[in-house]
Structures are given as structure tokens and as C-alpha cells.
Amino acid sequence: MSDRMIKKVWNDSLDDEEGSSGAVVSTFQHVHTERLFLRKPENQDVTDILRIHGNPATNRYNPHGPMTNNDEAAERLNDWQKSWANDGFGYWSIFAAEGSEIIGFGGISRIFWVGREALNLYYRFDNGSWGRGYATEIARTAVQLAAEHLPDLPVIARINPANSPSIKVAAKVGLRLNPMASNNDYAVYTIRW
Template sequence: MNVETRRLRLRPVDSTDVDALVFLDSDPEVMRFVSDGRPTPRAEISDWVIPRARAELSTGRGGMWIAIDQRYQAFLGWVLLRAPRHSQRSEMELSYRLRRDTWGRGLATEAARAVVGLAFDELHTERVFASTTLRNSSSRRVMEKLGMRVSGVRAGGDHLGRRYEHAHGNRDNLGELEYELLRHHWEALVMGADARRHQVMNLPA
């Protein structure tokens, strides 16, 4: 399933993307909050990442979409949905990774918003969640721009509660945040965006 946005074309990952994915994961800054800067081995990408993503796409349990620049047809990165294997909830995990030279342009938000819409509208999930480290302010900003809310905090693998309050001490001493977006929140956001567009289109000349 291909998805198009204003600036991006998102298409399912395939075996021809190995080189691009290896190149992406070879940038220590891209991998800073993923693996402390270590690159992903090529065999892991070709033998596990791509086959698993394609299998998930074929069963309607998510998948990985390659982000292509609409104007120049260049590889920019990827965005992914994955259904947790041991969860009993109707939920999907969101993740994304883009080339460093694309950062700061809102492309991660644009790609993520497109597949979140896919998760709710086509895959009929009830909840989309994503996790990031407290130090990764850029990733947190993407999640917040999507309308996601903090649903949990982890430090050293320990769950510290379903709700995170900013008054709970120094965030730098904690490890990881989980964000979530529920179906009814997403529908309210979409309805609000549609209403704003309608108002703009009907402004008097």
C-alpha cells in the first residue's frame, strides 16, 4: 500500500532497499538514541528487518514504509507500524528514522502522521504508541505534534506509572517515555483540522 503526502511518497520496503537502510544506520548521529551510535549489521537488515516488515504488511499487522522525496525521488528514511506480539490490546507501535540532512523540516511528523492515519482508518487499531528516550527531544517533539500524550515512564526497565507529571523530579534521571494516541483523540484531531480548513476556504474575499 503506497501513501502520498504533500512532500513524500511512502512505499512498502523491499529487498532493493538494503543498501539505503545500511547507509542510514551507518550515521552515528542517526543511531545515537537507538544503539549509542553503533551501525546496524547488514545481515540483520537483509535477513530480519526487511522480511519481518514485509510479513507484517502482508498480514495487516503493520509494516515498514520507505520515505521518498516527491520532488527529487531520493531516499529519506522510513516509518514503521508494528503490532506487539504479546499484547492483548488492539494497538500498534510507531517508529521512524530519517537521514540527518532531512532533520528540522517536519518530514518525520509528515510521514508519521500519514501512517498513524493508516493505522486508525485502514488497520482499525484502537491505540498507537511510541517510545523514546528523555534526551531525544526531537523525537518527543514529533510525537507531541502528532497529538500523542505521555502514557508511561520507564527507568532502568521499571515502569513508573501510566501517567507522567512534569513535577515528578528531574526528567534527565529517568530513561524512557511512552507516548500514545487513542482512536477517539485521533478522530477529534482530524475533525478539528477539517473544520479549520473549511473556515479558511470560506473566508470572505
């Protein structure tokens, strides 16, 4: 992993004696990239989940549309926290390194897609943070960590075919269109499939 991409990975919760799953948990919990701080979602993030996922601009290509209420945001947070509890990794809450407000959510989470276990690459940012390369930075970090710590699982990005900005991000971090994994709703980009 490039020192430039990931400045510091905090191994603050588990020591080496806890085995490889402990190493994955501690590696993924708190990550600093060149310009971002990524951490495991916390209960107080529910307001930001609704703010970002409820914004019509950030859901332009989402086939399900924006979130509409706190209950949906709480359910999403609960799902993300279950991923962390079960797998030791999942989607992060994302902060600009110099800021204290969440600007997005993203990372990788274990899913089953077309009968196969995979890591879903996901990123969604507040539209005030668009155009700064943050999606590429988070995606590159997630793909690099997956390659290092979860090399047996392919990484996939399920993208609305009209969402050219997300397609460009996936391509920049090495994912390629996989027609065999795609369907009517999503063009699926993969690596290690």
C-alpha cells in the same frame, strides 16, 4: 483524512471484493503526502536500511546503537516484509516527492507492548533530511491512516526520554506521555490507549 495531508492513496493491487483486509493492504502500500512518497519496503532497500540505520548520528538516542553490517540490515528488512505479509501494513520506505533516493523509514507496525496489542509509530531519517518537518509529516499520516483503518488499536511511540525532537513529533500528532506504558528504557507516548 485531510486532502492536504494525503494527496493520493493508490488502490492498485486489490479491489473492494477482497474485503476490509484487502482495503487496508491497498491503502497502505503506496501513499503520497504533500512532500513525500511512502511505499512498502523492497529487497533493493537493504543498502539504504544500513546507510540510515548504521549512521551514528541517526542512532544517537537508540539504546541498541547503529547497525554494523548488511546481515543486520537484511534481517530488519525481512522483519518489515513479514509485517507487511502478515498484517497488510508496516513501516514504509520514504522518498522526498521530487527525489529518487530513500531518505528514511517509518510508519506503523503491529507489536505487543506491556501485554497489549498496539501499533508502534516509528520514524528514522537520514540526517541530511532533518529539520524539514518530514518526521511530523510521516507520523501524522501514519496516525491518520491508523485511525481510519485500524481504530481499535492504540498507537504508541517508544522514545528515549532524552530524544526531545522525537517527543515533539509525537506530541504534534496527538500522542501523549503514558507513564503506565513507559519503562526504564522508553518514555511511551500513546493515543487511544
